[in-house]
Amino acid sequence: MxxxxxxxxxxxxxxxxxxxxxxxxxxxxxxxxxxxxxxxxxxxxxxxxxxxxxxxxxxxxxxxxxxxxxxxxxxxxxxxxxxxxxxxxxxxxxxxxxxxxxxxxxxxxxxxxxxxxxxxxxxxxxxxxxxxxxxxxxxxxxxxxxxxxxxxxxxxxxxxxxxxxxxxxxxxxxxxxxxxxxxxxxxxxxxxxxxxxxxxxHPAFTIAQLPRLVDVEAQRGRMGVLFYQKHPTWEVRMMIQMTWFHVLLWGILSLGGLLNERSLRPLLAWLVDQGKPQLALEIARIFLNWYSVKSVYAAYRQIS
Known part of the structure; x- marks a missing residue:
């Protein structure tokens, strides 16, 4: 069975x-x-x-x-x-x-x-x-x-x-x-x-999804710290992106957060209108990963 x-x-x-x-x-x-x-x-x-x-x-x-x-x-x-x-x-x-x-x-x-x-x-x-x-x-x-x-x-x-x-x-x-x-x-x-x-x-990316995607990354960061609390290993830190490498990577790529859902909105909307929602989503992942890293460290500071 x-x-x-x-x-x-x-x-x-x-x-x-x-x-x-x-x-x-x-x-x-x-x-x-x-x-x-x-x-x-x-x-x-x-x-x-x-x-x-x-x-x-x-x-x-x-x-x-x-x-x-x-x-x-x-x-x-x-x-x-x-x-x-x-x-x-x-x-x-x-x-x-x-x-x-x-x-x-x-x-x-x-x-x-x-x-x-x-x-x-x-x-x-x-x-x-x-x-x-x-x-x-x-x-x-x-x-x-x-x-x-x-x-x-x-x-x-x-x-x-x-x-x-x-x-x-x-x-x-x-x-x-x-x-x-x-x-x-x-x-x-x-x-x-x-x-x-x-x-x-999953539905093709649209601008209307951005608030939910941002919230998901915040949740992922908080749950990532919970994961690390239970298994405080380097492997888990890499998984949840709680390393200085990830801070530098996504911080540089997002220009310290200057590239975000507001500043990139016109470009993302244009790509969606051009029939390229997947490319728009991949660009959005730059600031979404930055939000995830920030959320991880914020949650870690809170429990510490």
Missing amino acids: WSIVIPTYNRLPILQKCLQALEQQEFPHPYEIVLVDDGSDDGTVQYLHDHTQNFPHVRLFQQDHQGAAIARNTGIDLARGEIIVFIDSDLVVTPVFLAAHAQALAHAQALGGSDRAFTYGSVINTNNFENPTSEKFTIQDISTAFFATGNVAIAKHWLIAAGKFDISFRQYGWEDLELGVRLKKLGLKLIKCPDAIGYHW
């Missing part, structure tokens, strides 16, 4: 595509989709109640809006499968998704003699809502994360042994990588599984 655990919050349009793809798996073993709704108010729950016949593998559970870490822990607790697959609710997978994870896990166990390993599939970013699986892999899709919940398969008992997700991560970021540190301490190995492809949809 396999359990696909998905937390969701106000993502109904792309969630429909996510679930439809999971219902079309070419997989010889029984599986379930444990969907944990984290307090959505966009009609997600009503839609699923009205279309239960379309999603026979889905088991829906509801909770108040408490964040992804608690939602995933709820999914772990309620999952009936021995293997848990984590994906996000804005991921659309191919028909061989589960089979690819299963083959890679079996191969790793045959080589290592135990199940002390997990598989990490490919995540391809796209803003093509109509046909998300048409996107090609690019260099920007390369991930160096050890454990990330966008596309991963792992035996349930290892998640329990590691203590599951730390629920003190209530804002955006780092809860999955923090769990990855604990899994690594248990001796688990990362097995790349490029054939388990998930297409991560």
Whole structure:
């Protein structure tokens, strides 16, 4: 038995595509989709109640809006499968998704003699809502994360042994990588599984997204310091960009913050109008990273 655990919050349009793809798996073993709704108010729950016949593998559970870490822990607790697959609710997978994870896990166990390993599939970013699986892999899709919940398969008992997700991560970021540190301490190995492809949809960049993106970086900085408190290592400092190298890098590139969402707004708007939203977003990442670094140090000073 396999359990696909998905937390969701106000993502109904792309969630429909996510679930439809999971219902079309070419997989010889029984599986379930444990969907944990984290307090959505966009009609997600009503839609699923009205279309239960379309999603026979889905088991829906509801909770108040408490964040992804608690939602995933709820999914772990309620999952009936021995293997848990984590994906996000804005991921659309191919028909061989589960089979690819299963083959890679079996191969790793045959080589290592135990199940002390997990598989990490490919995540391809796209803003093509109509046909998300048409996107090609690019260099920007390369991930160096050890454990990330966008596309991963792992035996349930290892998640329990590691203590599951730390629920003190209530804002955006780092809860999955923090769990990855604990899994690594248990001796688990990362097995790349490029054939388990998930297409991560997000809307094309617009100027209207800037306030939310700025807020996300502030949250990421605060949660990054929480990550460092729990694991005060140089590796974690590098992950959360709490080094003088990152201060200099993003400080120089943003001209000490002079290049920001206000000063660059005309350029970003022009690029979006020219049909180049991805380029606009990459430029915006300069000051967004600067905000993240500033937030990390501000949060660190506060706890110190």
